[in-house]
Amino acid sequence: MKIVLCGSKKFIPKIFEVSEKLQKMGFETVIPREFICEMTKKEASIRHFSEIEKEDVSALLIVNETKNGVHNYIGANSFAELAFGFYKRKTVYLLNDIYEPYSEELVAWEVIPLHGDLSKIKKN
Numbered sequence: 552m553k554i555v556l557c558g559s560k561k562f563i564p565k566i567f568e569v570s571e572k573l574q575k576m577g578f579e580t581v582i583p584r585e586f587i588c589e590m591t592k593k594e595a596s597i598r599h600f601s602e603i604e605k606e607d608v609s610a611l612l613i614v615n616e617t618k619n620g621v622h623n624y625i626g627a628n629s630f631a632e633l634a635f636g637f638y639k640r641k642t643v644y645l646l647n648d649i650y651e652p653y654s655e656e657l658v659a660w661e662v663i664p665l666h667g668d669l670s671k672i673k674k675n
Contacts (some may be wrong), residue, residue, distance in 0.1 A: 552674050553579040555603050557632045558614030559624065566614050572669055573612075581608070596628065603636050610672070611636040611659075612644045613662075625650040633662070644672060672674065 554573060558566050570580040581602045590598075603611060613633055618624035623645070623653060625633065630653060636643050637660045645664045649657050665671045 552577075552609045553581065553600070553607050554606075554610045554612050554644075554672070555581045555608055555632075555636070556612050556614060557583065557599070557629045558616075558646075559604045559618055559626050559629065561618055562616050562668060565616055565646075569612065569669070573672075576669065576672075577674070578672070592628075592659055596631075599632060600635055601616055603641065604639055608641060608645060610642040612646060612665075612672070614646045616647065623648045623650040625653060633657075634660075637662075642673075 556566050556570055566582055568630070570582055573580050583599050602608065611633060613625060613629055615623045615625050618626075625645075634656075643649055643660065643662045645657070645662055647667055648664045649662070663671070
């Protein structure tokens with residue numbers, strides 16, 4: 552099962568950590584290319600949306616840590632990726648809990664909060 556990871560640039564170390572753990576659990580992961588090589592925000596977004604859209608991708612995992620004192624933070628770009636994943640009928644997970652400002656949408660879209668427990672991800 553392939554999972555696309557999304558999250559704020561501030562969470563890069565955590566995203567790599569989560570990716571490594573998921574790989575050890577037998578999942579294939581995709582991380583944002585802008586975290587690996589230089590590219591414009593526009594190019595990075597287009598490439599990441601292209602990854603999300605692929606047929607072999609089953610799920611998205613939004614790495615939503617605490618940022619600047621805000622718990623379960625999901626930025627604009629990650630929310631856009633999350634919404635696109637929902638539209639493309641991918642299962643969407645949150646590493647932690649629901650981000651309150653988007654709670655109405657996240658609950659309606661049946662986004663799954665993992666509360667930090669990656670073992671809750673179901674293999675398709």
